[in-house]
Amino acid sequence: MKSVFFLLIFLSILSCAPAKKQSASIHINTIGFLPDAAKKASLTGEAGQFFVKEAATNELVFEGTARGPFSQDDVDQDVWIADFSTFTNPGKFYLELPDGARSVEFEIGNDVYKPAFYTSMRAFYLWRCGMAVEGTHNGQHFAHNACHLEDGYEDYLGKADSRRDGTGGWHDAGDYGKYTVNAGITVGMLFMAWEQFQHQLEPIALDLPETAVGFPDFLKELKWETDWLLKMPYPDGSGRVSHKLTRTNFAPFIKAHEDQEKRFFTEWSSAATASFVAVMAQAARYFKPYDEAYAAQCLDAAILSYQILKANPEHKRFEQGDFKTGGYQSADVDDRLWAAAELWKTTGDAEYLHDFEQGATAMDFKIDENWDWSDVSNLGMFAYVLSERGGQNPEIVEKLKQNILAVADQIVEQGDADVYGRPLGGRYYWGCNGTVARQVMNLQTAFRISPDESYRETALDAIGHLFGRNYYNRSYVTGLGANPPLYPHDRNSGSDEVEHPWPGYLVGGGHSATGWKDEQEDFATNEIAINWQAALVYALAGFVEN
Structure with a gap:
């Protein structure tokens, strides 16, 4: 796809650009x-x-004095904060410093997050x-x-060379596998959105x-995944759900339709089965207005x-064996909790x-501040607390509300203390950008319990961090x-002939504050994945206006 030649041209353009075009000294949310x-x-x-x-006019519309410096060890920098919150005029603007250093252009408006939501979803x-899929973005x-029209084989279920329908669903990440546990948290967050x-x-x-037919587009896309999930239970009617459907090893960097190696249903796991229960219970609720028969099938x-x-x-537990x-090995206590909450809610x-x-x-x-597919108890806790069904134990509701607010306050404090508004503080690991986005769910849930504007402000800081207000002064989302x-x-991006990567995907982020590498081979920091993506979509969904 993208060659060293293109990289050299790109770097050459950057090095030759006038200082006033963009300065690395101004780190800002480039979406707006x-x-x-x-x-x-x-x-x-x-x-x-x-x-x-x-x-458009270079007219001065606001001026202020930056606060600082604030020293932060993990980035080894002194950073000043420019706050222009009181400026509310809609339009397109840039920040400029007295030495002529200048930010990228950004927009202020009620619909600034709608294009990003559209592309990310x-x-x-x-x-x-x-x-077959296709799309055009920025002229590409x-x-x-x-x-994968032969998905999937049942060799690992005791039926050598026997095939049943496992087609559909979403590819999980930078690879072409399909995994029930990760599908669960992904669809769960999107249903919550x-x-x-x-x-x-x-x-x-x-x-x-x-x-x-008849579904709103947002739910239409979710149904593509739930259609596939309904194929993952064992065909014997036991209710056991296969942990995943993949090759035994990862495909090389080839196009999806060129991947012809056999793919297999695996043995079941209780975590996958419980995650399946939760999502199907949600699907029964949210799909019912559009297709009652399908909703009943899900339930x-x-x-x-x-x-x-x-x-x-x-x-x-699912044992990898040949795979x-x-x-996606996970204990099942959290998944079972979430399953019970969603079934009760339905x-x-x-x-x-x-x-x-x-x-x-x-x-x-317990409410988790730092969570992902391996611990989805928050999804169960949030479903229970926010349910309008009634019948909950009031003492449990109150304790959960207190813990939700306490964790949200902790997230706000961490975001305020970070020079780039990163609410995860100084923790970095595989997929940490997804967690930064997922913390928005904690904050939005807290806001529903207690409408403190600091929760929404920190949520917007998290989004801003992902779109450029970070150490690298770069968006973490392709395109x-x-x-x-x-x-x-x-x-997909690495096997086609298009210069740019497929658009709208959040990359995982560095394992340290300065450890991200925009390199295809660096799967630990630069992979994409549906669970991180769903967190990004959820984060943007709360700020989309129509």
């Missing part, structure tokens, strides 16, 4: 700002006065497996033919093929799989309510914002 929201930039190097100027469509055309922001999301057209599948969990209370693809059945409240009590009503990643660890 809502008019009435906080607006901050981080400045490195000596800083004092700063100016906001209109992009439509990225799921471009991840579709089992059908991206496409692959229908792929729908629950909380439906009035904002329902009118948005995503320009999708007609694969779910029946959820109840059946919950029964096998109750009959097998021990953790059933070298993603493990049905009102006292058994599920009891199971959830018993599990939440055993966890001491969006200023100087976005060019070389994600992604087989």
Whole structure:
């Protein structure tokens, strides 16, 4: 795809650009700002006065004095903060310093996050497996033919060379595998976005093929994944759910439709089965207004799989064996808790309510500030607290609310203390950018309990960090914002003939504050993945206006 030649040209352009075009000393959310929201930039190097100027006319519209310096060890920098929150005029602007250093152009307006939401959500469509996909972004055309039409074989279920239908769903990450556990948290977060922001999301057209007649586009895309998930239970009617459907090893960097190696249903795991239950219970609720029969099918599948969990209370771990693809090994306590919460929320059945409240009590009503696919208990806790069904134990509700607010306050404090507004503080690891986005769910949930504007401001800081207000002064999302990643660890991007990567994908981020590498081979910091992507979509969904 992208050659060293293009990289050299890109670097040459940067080195020859006049200083006033863009300075690495001004780190800012390059997507833009809502008019009435906080607006901050981080400045490195000596800083004092700063100016906001209109992009079209270069007219001075605001000036201020940066606060600082603030020293931060993990980035080994002194940083000043330029705050122009009181400036609310819509339009396109840039920041300028007295020495002529100048930021990229940014926009202030009510709909600044809508294009980013559209591209990031439509990225799921471009991840579709089992059908041809195509799209155009910034004049570049991206496409692959229908792929993995032989999914999948049952050799590891005791049926050598026997094939049953496992087509569909989304490719999981930079590879072409499909994993039940990671699908669970992904769809779960997207359903929560729908629950909380439906009035904002329902009118948005995503320009999708007609694969779910009568569904709003947002739910239409989710149904593509739930259709595949409904194929993952064992065909024997036991309710056990295969952990994944993949090759035994990762495909090389080839196009999706060129990947012809056999792919297999694996043995079940209790974590995958519980995650399946939770998602199917959600699907039964949210799909019912559009397809009652399909919603009933989802609920029946959820109840059946919950029964096998109750009959097998021990953790059933998936053993990798021959498989070298993603493990997604996870304890199942959190998944079972989430499953019970969603089944109760859908049905009102006292058994599920009891199971959830018993599990939440055993966890001491803990709310996680730093979480991902391996611990989805937050999804269960949030579902329970925010439910309007009624019947919850008021003491449990109150304890959970207190813990939700305490964790949200901690996230706000961390974001305020970080020179780049990063609410995860000084923790870095595989996929940490996804966690930064996922913390927005903690904050939005807290805001629903107690409408403190600091929660939404920190949520916007998290988004701003991902789109340029960071150490690198770059967007972490392909095709969006200023100087976005060019070389994600992604087989679609790495195998085609298009110069730019497939658009809208959040890359994982460095394992230290200065450790991110925009290199295709660096899967540990530059891969993409559906669970990080869903967190980004959720974060943007709360600030989309129509």
